[in-house]
Amino acid sequence: MPTFVYMTRCDGCGHCVDICPSNIMHIDDKYRRAYNIEPNMCWECYSCVKACPHQAIDVRGYADFAPLGHSVRVIRDEEKGTIAWRIKFRDGRVKNFLSPITTQPWGTKIPDFRNEPEPSDEMRNSQLLAFEPKYIRMDDSDIHTLESNGLKFKEGVYY
Amino acid sequence: MDIKTIVEDNIDILVVGAGLGGTGAAYEARYWGRNKKIIIAEKANINRSGAVAQGLYAINCYMGTRFGENNPEDHVRYARMDLMGMVREDLLFDMARHVDSAVHKFEEWGLPLMKDPKREDIGAYMREGRWQIMIHGESYKPIVAEAATKQVDKVYNRIMVTHLLMDDAQENRVAGAVGFNVRTGNYHVFKSKSTIVGAGGASNIFKPRSVGEGMGRVWYAPWSSGSAYGLLIEAGAKMTQMENRIVLARFKDGYGPVGAYFLHLKTYTQNGYGDEYESKWFPALSKMVGKEYLDTEGQHLSHKPIPTCLRNHAFISEVNAGRGPIHMVTMEAFQDPHLEEVGWENFLGMTVSQAVLWAATDVDPKYENPELTTSEPYVMGSHATGCGAWCSGPEDISPDEYFWGYNRMTTVDGLFGAGDTVGGTPHAFSSGSFTEGRLAAKAACKYIDDGKGEGIKVSDKQIADRKTQIFKPLENYTIGRNEIVAGTVSPSYILPMSGLQRLQKLMDEYCGGVTVSYVTNDKLLNIGLKKLAILEEDLEHIGAEDLHQLMRGWELRHRHRTSECVTQHTLFRKETRWPGYYYRGDAMKLDDKNWHVLTVSHRDCVTGEYTLEKAPCYHLVGEEGEK
Numbered sequence: 210m211p212t213f214v215y216m217t218r219c220d221g222c223g224h225c226v227d228i229c230p231s232n233i234m235h236i237d238d239k240y241r242r243a244y245n246i247e248p249n250m251c252w253e254c255y256s257c258v259k260a261c262p263h264q265a266i267d268v269r270g271y272a273d274f275a276p277l278g279h280s281v282r283v284i285r286d287e288e289k290g291t292i293a294w295r296i297k298f299r300d301g302r303v304k305n306f307l308s309p310i311t312t313q314p315w316g317t318k319i320p321d322f323r324n325e326p327e328p329s330d331e332m333r334n335s336q337l338l339a340f341e342p343k344y345i346r347m348d349d350s351d352i353h354t355l356e357s358n359g360l361k362f363k364e365g366v367y368y
Numbered sequence: 369m370d371i372k373t374i375v376e377d378n379i380d381i382l383v384v385g386a387g388l389g390g391t392g393a394a395y396e397a398r399y400w401g402r403n404k405k406i407i408i409a410e411k412a413n414i415n416r417s418g419a420v421a422q423g424l425y426a427i428n429c430y431m432g433t434r435f436g437e438n439n440p441e442d443h444v445r446y447a448r449m450d451l452m453g454m455v456r457e458d459l460l461f462d463m464a465r466h467v468d469s470a471v472h473k474f475e476e477w478g479l480p481l482m483k484d485p486k487r488e489d490i491g492a493y494m495r496e497g498r499w500q501i502m503i504h505g506e507s508y509k510p511i512v513a514e515a516a517t518k519q520v521d522k523v524y525n526r527i528m529v530t531h532l533l534m535d536d537a538q539e540n541r542v543a544g545a546v547g548f549n550v551r552t553g554n555y556h557v558f559k560s561k562s563t564i565v566g567a568g569g570a571s572n573i574f575k576p577r578s579v580g581e582g583m584g585r586v587w588y589a590p591w592s593s594g595s596a597y598g599l600l601i602e603a604g605a606k607m608t609q610m611e612n613r614i615v616l617a618r619f620k621d622g623y624g625p626v627g628a629y630f631l632h633l634k635t636y637t638q639n640g641y642g643d644e645y646e647s648k649w650f651p652a653l654s655k656m657v658g659k660e661y662l663d664t665e666g667q668h669l670s671h672k673p674i675p676t677c678l679r680n681h682a683f684i685s686e687v688n689a690g691r692g693p694i695h696m697v698t699m700e701a702f703q704d705p706h707l708e709e710v711g712w713e714n715f716l717g718m719t720v721s722q723a724v725l726w727a728a729t730d731v732d733p734k735y736e737n738p739e740l741t742t743s744e745p746y747v748m749g750s751h752a753t754g755c756g757a758w759c760s761g762p763e764d765i766s767p768d769e770y771f772w773g774y775n776r777m778t779t780v781d782g783l784f785g786a787g788d789t790v791g792g793t794p795h796a797f798s799s800g801s802f803t804e805g806r807l808a809a810k811a812a813c814k815y816i817d818d819g820k821g822e823g824i825k826v827s828d829k830q831i832a833d834r835k836t837q838i839f840k841p842l843e844n845y846t847i848g849r850n851e852i853v854a855g856t857v858s859p860s861y862i863l864p865m866s867g868l869q870r871l872q873k874l875m876d877e878y879c880g881g882v883t884v885s886y887v888t889n890d891k892l893l894n895i896g897l898k899k900l901a902i903l904e905e906d907l908e909h910i911g912a913e914d915l916h917q918l919m920r921g922w923e924l925r926h927r928h929r930t931s932e933c934v935t936q937h938t939l940f941r942k943e944t945r946w947p948g949y950y951y952r953g954d955a956m957k958l959d960d961k962n963w964h965v966l967t968v969s970h971r972d973c974v975t976g977e978y979t980l981e982k983a984p985c986y987h988l989v990g991e992e993g994e995k
Contacts, residue, residue: 211584230412230421231584231591232526232550232916246916249583250590253721254422270724273582274621279727281720285506292506294716298727306713310507313478319515322398333814336764338806339399344434344472345465353433353440353465355765359991360441360461362767366964367987368453368660 211251211268212258214243218265225257225266259285259292287315371839372554373831376522379560380404380821381812383520383805384529384545385411385595387418388798389750389787390566391516392470392805393812397564398519400813408523409545409558411919412591414513418568419589419750420798424505425717426496426627427481428797430471431464435492440464443499444988447795450675452661452945453964454609455754456792457988458761458770459804463796467803471501474799477511480504497631499795502710506717512802526550528919529595530838532563532603532783537825541781542603544826546834550919555835561821562782562812566805569748569755569788570594570930572868574613575876575883576744578621585721587616587623587743594747596756596789598926601933604973605778606758608791608966608983610930611937613745614753615886615949617683619696620739624722626696628714633701637683637740639691646674649682656947657958676752680948683742688885694740698733708734744882745950747934749788750801753949755934756791758968758983759784762807767986774815776808779970782821784808792966841921845911861911864920867903871928874899879935880950889954893939900932933978937967940980 219242225234233247278299443464482494482502493501529547544560571588654662715722749756787801848860878896880888912918943959965982
């Protein structure tokens with residue numbers, strides 16, 4: 210049923226409830242543990258699986274078309290900046306994959322603009338966005354315009 | 369239930385929906401508005417919300433201008449051709465001339481972009497196709513969310529925004545938004561001088577192929593509830609190209625992406641009997657759409673890619689001719705271990721379900737060519753289609769009909785759009801949506817600095833009326849539930865899921881869904897509109913047993929309004945512009961003489977009547993006057 214939660218691993222911490230984009234991971238009133246309240250609104254996006262500190266959440270493919278006996282497990286490690294996947298086929302074959310998720314320490318590379326100097330009036334009245342024209346041209350000139358690129362707008366059928 | 373009213377007042381810029389469009393808006397707004405009050409209202413949690421919640425394995429809109437790869441106008445021509453001419457080229461040019469600066473920022477923030485080993489000296493990115501670069505994007509959304517969160521005064525997570533607030537002092541001016549917290553049930557009022565809607569397009573308005581548990585395995589996220597359109601149409605904003613729904617050719621059932629497979633892995637399709645099928649449908653198709661759009665003899669000489677919808681047409685025709693299923697030939701490419709790894713990681717990075725499905729069915733594409741399918745239709749504005757609001761373009765390039773003061777502002781004063789919200793800008797994808805958010809935010813700052821947001825008044829009555837309306841489904845349920853013993857069947861209310869399924873069935877059958885092979889006509893569309901009107905009456909009787917269902921109820925309202933607009937537009941455009949996306953059975957040809965125009969609609973907020981008009985379609989041409 211897309212995601213499900215193992216009773217013995219979940220401690221009801223609510224990380225999955227906090228992160229689920231579909232708002233379908235809820236805490237069960239009786240057992241004080243998480244469960245998927247609406248499997249047919251689950252995208253199998255794995256946000257909750259990745260967020261669970263106890264690997265208590267797993268996915269069983271949609272019953273409409275996915276036979277039993279498979280598993281796709283994941284460990285997302287923010288400190289190492291990696292994500293590790295293990296795919297287990299119904300017939301027992303296994304594949305492993307490892308990818309980076311970031312190249313920088315979390316929370317360090319984004320400036321707070323409130324501490325930066327204000328843009329000039331000339332910048333404000335131009336078409337430039339923050340930090341441009343860096344990265345948007347091959348040479349050092351200004352932003353592309355119709356004039357700079359030799360273009361005109363014409364009404365009619367053009368292909 | 370004790371419902372608290374929480375008012376956030378004196379906001380300068382309110383961002384509704386913090387996907388890629390909304391995060392771009394929030395980030396840029398602070399750059400130009402250092403002392404402005406900037407607030408985000410997000411339905412889920414900003415760290416995993418929107419279409420990129422799961423991650424992405426590619427950025428599909430990157431010019432590479434600094435590496436001499438493309439100029440903005442090249443992308444405009446590509447998008448024009450892919451959408452059979454129907455695009456807003458001022459908005460596209462504007463997005464394309466800025467998009468690279470966003471992508472390079474993502475890299476600085478930590479998003480792992482793959483580098484081209486052959487161009488290591490200049491640091492060029494690994495190309496998947498002419499416009500696509502490859503990334504390890506599992507954490508794309510958390511990284512971008514951090515950039516937005518850092519700049520704003522406050523992020524309100526778990527707020528379902530149901531309506532925009534309108535100014536009571538000046539007609540046709542936005543004054544913020546209202547909604548409720550889906551966890552606490554508190555009523556939230558955001559009073560703002562300007563509002564940037566970055567909400568999502570619409571999945572789940574046409575009956576999906578998988579209707580049980582698998583109904584969640586839609587191509588576009590199930591939480592994309594058409595709020596981009598539901599909110600705007602209700603506020604009286606004009607919409608454009610809403611008929612231009614999209615159908616996707618994808619791996620069957622899991623809807624795993626095919627872009628990397630076609631472009632990077634060089635896999636290709638064949639029918640159930642191992643034959644190439646596309647080319648044999650093209651001569652007849654060329655007669656339908658005209659040689660200008662599909663030149664069967666000259667195509668290989670012109671190097672123009674065949675429009676996505678036309679390739680769909682060949683797929684659908686071949687399946688209907690009884691030679692399905694269509695397979696993706698992966699067995700050759702997957703013999704290369706590097707390409708095999710790319711093939712799998714592509715799914716794990718953005719559609720884990722496809723890996724789950726192949727594991728469950730023992731499909732290893734190295735030894736077996738997987739099946740493809742064509743999806744149910746989706747209504748959105750950032751992939752290979754351009755539904756959305758009719759927005760102003762930038763002052764330095766837009767023709768008069770496309771310009772009214774502020775870039776990306778809708779026809780409602782102070783109301784801006786980004787991502788799926790903006791019409792006529794297909795092929796924006798994640799990076800282009802973020803860029804549109806940036807453009808909207810800079811314009812919104814200027815709007816406020818020009819004094820255009822002064823003197824906004826929101827009456828207590830407007831706030832109180834919306835509150836009553838928003839929470840009514842809870843009351844409907846409480847009262848109606850007493851009539852019956854147990855179960856889901858009541859004579860006085862319908863549950864949100866029942867309403868959604870009714871909507872999906874009628875859109876499918878009357879507006880060109882999968883069960884009718886994407887065909888509709890004027891008769892069917894008119895019946896569809898009648899049924900939508902009756903459904904709207906019943907939506908007053910939605911019963912919500914809890915806050916979660918209340919959210920589903922309002923998502924349904926947004927999906928319904930979107931559907932109505934789609935049906936109106938589909939009826940208006942009397943031609944088949946995009947065979948493979950949908951067909952007007954009563955007008956099976958592309959008709960450039962009468963319909964080389966953009967469709968624009970306006971819904972009267974009081975009467976609910978739609979007015980549709982044709983807007984000129986301007987094209988960018990070189991000074992020598994290419995044709």
